[in-house]
Amino acid sequence: MIEITGLTKRFGAKTAVDDLTFSVEPGRVTGFLGPNGAGKSTTMRMILGLDRPDAGTVTVNGHDYVGLARPMHEVGALLDARAVHKSRTARDHLLCLAQTNAIPARRVDEVLELVGLASVARKRAGSFSLGMGQRLGIAVALLGDPKVLLFDEPVNGLDPEGIKWIRELMRGLAAENRTVLVSSHLMSEVAQTADHLVVIGKGRLIADIGIGEFVRQGSNVLVRADDAERLVPRLVEAGGTVQSGTDGSFIVTGLEARRIGEEALAAGVVLTELTPQRSLEQAYMDLTRDSVEFQASVA
Numbered sequence: 001m002i003e004i005t006g007l008t009k010r011f012g013a014k015t016a017v018d019d020l021t022f023s024v025e026p027g028r029v030t031g032f033l034g035p036n037g038a039g040k041s042t043t044m045r046m047i048l049g050l051d052r053p054d055a056g057t058v059t060v061n062g063h064d065y066v067g068l069a070r071p072m073h074e075v076g077a078l079l080d081a082r083a084v085h086k087s088r089t090a091r092d093h094l095l096c097l098a099q100t101n102a103i104p105a106r107r108v109d110e111v112l113e114l115v116g117l118a119s120v121a122r123k124r125a126g127s128f129s130l131g132m133g134q135r136l137g138i139a140v141a142l143l144g145d146p147k148v149l150l151f152d153e154p155v156n157g158l159d160p161e162g163i164k165w166i167r168e169l170m171r172g173l174a175a176e177n178r179t180v181l182v183s184s185h186l187m188s189e190v191a192q193t194a195d196h197l198v199v200i201g202k203g204r205l206i207a208d209i210g211i212g213e214f215v216r217q218g219s220n221v222l223v224r225a226d227d228a229e230r231l232v233p234r235l236v237e238a239g240g241t242v243q244s245g246t247d248g249s250f251i252v253t254g255l256e257a258r259r260i261g262e263e264a265l266a267a268g269v270v271l272t273e274l275t276p277q278r279s280l281e282q283a284y285m286d287l288t289r290d291s292v293e294f295q296a297s298v299a
């Protein structure tokens, strides 16, 4: 469990993290979303005691990071996958960390296997592709078998097979009741993995919401039906908001397309069109539009 209260970090005149309060619960994957420069990495660095907050507190399993007796056993993090000795082999890199943290050598071979690097364990990390480097970074995070895991943009550089692998890994870690926080600036990267979302913009909290609720809030569906008068009251009763559109169509907010289809079926109404209007990515972009630091201007 990670608990963040009133967390603030300034760099000169810039407030990178601004009075942020949220907690990250075990047993689920929490997606940490925000546009570039929103303050995700700075927040993660403060969780790990790498940056000192100007105000507020952050605790991991009830302690601040510096107060943790065996940090690698409590928190594992993938922050910057390039932070390895290029001349060392993958195995030596892990062995070195294991030795300084009283972790047995057999755990090194276990994590190499787990991340799919066993066959290249004796190759120099400097010769690794970006994706292999990411896997090595994940091996480091898992080395101490920690209960809390932080992944900063972990899919960077991974191919589709690697992306699928890391999604399954994160889901598996959450299923083992671990606390998993994964950052991204793209909704599409976390939508399939996260159970919960924390969205920030310009260092401030924008949303702290279950993925199901976010999907419902983000959904806007265009509907055409042969008997709208019979269908609309049912949709309103089911929690939807209905606005009439042009030429007999109407827009339903707050209900997923499937639910609308089920209501139509139950009412015996034929749907002639059922089109989701806004993707999750779009909903997220709408939410963070005012927080984007660098916007391209349209010529």
Ligand SMILES: Nc1ncnc2c1ncn2[C@@H]1O[C@H](COP(=O)(O)OP(=O)(O)OP(=O)(O)O)[C@@H](O)[C@H]1O
Binding pocket: 011, 014, 015, 016, 034, 035, 036, 037, 038, 039, 040, 041, 042, 043, 184, 185
């Ligand atoms: N060491 C630093 N010195 C000065 N400014 C910094 C420093 N670290 C971060 N910042 C600034 O703080 C803000 C938040 O940066 P941060 O890297 O935490 O954002 P982010 O959400 O992780 O972004 P990205 O998705 O681009 O990695 C940015 O405006 C950044 O320029």
